[in-house]
Amino acid sequence: MAVNVAVVGATGAVGEEFLKILESRKFPLKELRLLASKRSAGKKIRFCGVDYTVQELTKHSFQGIKIALFSAGASISREYVPYALESGAICVDNSSAFRMDDDVPLVVPEVNPHDIVKHHGVIANPNCSTIQMVVALKPIHDVARIKRIVVSTYQAVSGAGLKAVDELQRETASILGGKGDFKRNLFPHQIAFNVLPQIPQNDAFLPNGYTSEEVKMVNETRKIMGDHNIRVTATTVRVPVIRGHSESVNVETEKKITAAEVKKLLSAAPGVKLVDDPANQLYPLATAAAGRDEVFVGRIREDESIDNGINMWIVSDNVRKGAALNAIQIAEKLL
C-alpha cells in the first residue's frame, strides 16, 4: 500500500509543513522525492531521522511517482503538472492554477469528499481562507441552507511564504528599535503594526475593485459547497500575525437557526473545534490555532439585523489545514 510521493516546492512554507504532516500522520511512503527550483537543489532536509537531498524540478522528475503534491505557485503547476500526469502521477495541486477548471475537483475532505473520484489526474486544493470557512459553514448549510456570506479576513503573513514572515519580523524589530530605514522587499506598505487590505500583496486589483483572493473566496466556496446559489462577498486583509488566519463571517440562512443550534451542530462537526466560552474570555485565536489541525469556531451569535443571520469567528492554521494538511487528507482519500 506504500506509494512513491513527490513534493514540489519542498523548501517553501507549505513544503516544510507537508513533511511534518507526512511524518506525524505516518503516511504510507515507499519513496519520498523532494523537488524545488535549481536554486534550492542540493539542500538537505531531514525527514524521519534521515537526510534527503532536494532535487531540481525538471520534466523528468516524476518517473515512478504515484502522488505529486504541488505547492510552488500557479505558474510552476501549469508548467509541471502535465509532466507529472504524463508520468502517471496523480497531482494534488495547492495552487490556483486549475481550481476553477470544470474537470478538476476542488476538495475539502470534510465538505465534499465525494468529488475526489471525479478527478482526471488533478485534484485542486482550495485557497487557505476558503478552506477554513467552508469547513465551518458546511454543517450550517446542510441544515439551514446558506443564502449569503459576508466575510472579512485577518490573514497571517505566512500565507505569503517564509520571506513574508521574515519581513514582518525584521520590520517589527526595526520599528521597535527606532530605525526608520527598513527596506521592504515583499509588501507594498509597512506590515508591522499595520493592516493591509490587499491579498496577495503583489497582484493587480481586478477591474471591479476586488483582489484575486476575494474572488477566490466567492467562486471556490460555491464550487466546494456544490451550490452556485450561495452569494458571497469578501474583503481580505493581511494582518501582522505569523500563523493562523482569522475570519469574521456573517451568514444569512434560508431557514432560521439559533446560535445554540449552530453551537450544537459545530461541536459535532468533522474537523471543527468549538471554542466559544465568552464568560471565560475564550474564543478562537490565531496563536492558539498555529500548529493545530482543526478549524476553530467561536463568537457564535445571532445577527439581529436580519431575520435569519449568524455571526461567527473562524480561525485555522493557514499553512496546515489551509494548505498542507488539506492536501495530504486528499492524498489519503486517494489511497
Next chain:
Amino acid sequence: MAVNVAVVGATGAVGEEFLKILESRKFPLKELRLLASKRSAGKKIRFCGVDYTVQELTKHSFQGIKIALFSAGASISREYVPYALESGAICVDNSSAFRMDDDVPLVVPEVNPHDIVKHHGVIANPNCSTIQMVVALKPIHDVARIKRIVVSTYQAVSGAGLKAVDELQRETASILGGKGDFKRNLFPHQIAFNVLPQIPQNDAFLPNGYTSEEVKMVNETRKIMGDHNIRVTATTVRVPVIRGHSESVNVETEKKITAAEVKKLLSAAPGVKLVDDPANQLYPLATAAAGRDEVFVGRIREDESIDNGINMWIVSDNVRKGAALNAIQIAEKLL
C-alpha cells in the same frame, strides 16, 4: 470670545491629544485647567511653550469653567459631570456614560451638527469606531438610504489607552527576543502577532454574545444618523496596531448606488479623504492615518452578492477623529 476650558483625564492618551489639537487649532482659550486623578496631580505638562501643573480632579475643580472636556472613563464622567454642570460648565463627554440618554445629543459635527443645540449641558462624543464609520456613510445614506450595515473592525491598541500601547510594544519585543515569560497586565491573551475578537478587553460579554463595543456601533450609529431603521451588525476586533482603526464595511442601500457614484460623493464629503487608487496599490492605511484629522475611505466596490450593496474600507486615527478631535470640533460649534 476666549473661554476657560478644563480637560479631565489630561494625562491619558486622549488627554495628550486634546492638548495637541487645542494648540494646533488655536482654540480660543482664556484659562486651561488640566485635571486628572490624585496619582497624576502635580505632573507638569507643556502647552504652547508653558508648563501647566496637573491638578487633582475634585468636585470643586470646575469653578469658572465654560467648557469641560471629559475623557477619563464612564465612571469618572458619571461622578464628576454633575459637579461641572453645577458650576455652569458645558460638558463634552468622551465616555459612554451618557451617550444613549434621550436628552443628551450624540454628535459627529460632519453628520448631525444640528443636534448640538438640543443639549442640556452635556454633549456626548461617540465611540471611536462609530465616528469614523458614520462620517463615511452619512453622504451615502443621504442619497441612497442605508438599510443595513455589516461591519468588522481592525482596532488599534491605543483605543485601550497608553498602557495598552506599552503592553503591545513590550510583548512584541519579548517575543522577537525569544523570551516566553512576558507578563500581561491588560489584555487577556497575547496581542503581539495576534488578533483578539473582544473589545474592550476587560468587559464581560452580553447575554446575546456581543461585546459592549459591538452594541455601541449598532445603537450609536442609529442615534447619530437620526434613523432608527438602519440595521447594523458588528464584529469588533483588536489588532496589533498602535494608532488608527480600520473597518471593513458592507452596506446595503434602498436605492442603487454605483461604486463610481460613492467615490464621487465621498471625494466631496466633509471630513473624508478618498484614497482609492488600486492600480497604484493605494488604499487607506492605519499607519498613514495616524496623526491625521480625516476619515480615509477606499476599496470602494459594488457588492455583487446583493442588488444594492457597497463594500468599503474606512480608516481613521482613533485617538484623534475617534476621540479628541471630534470633541474639540463639538466645543468649537458650541462657541
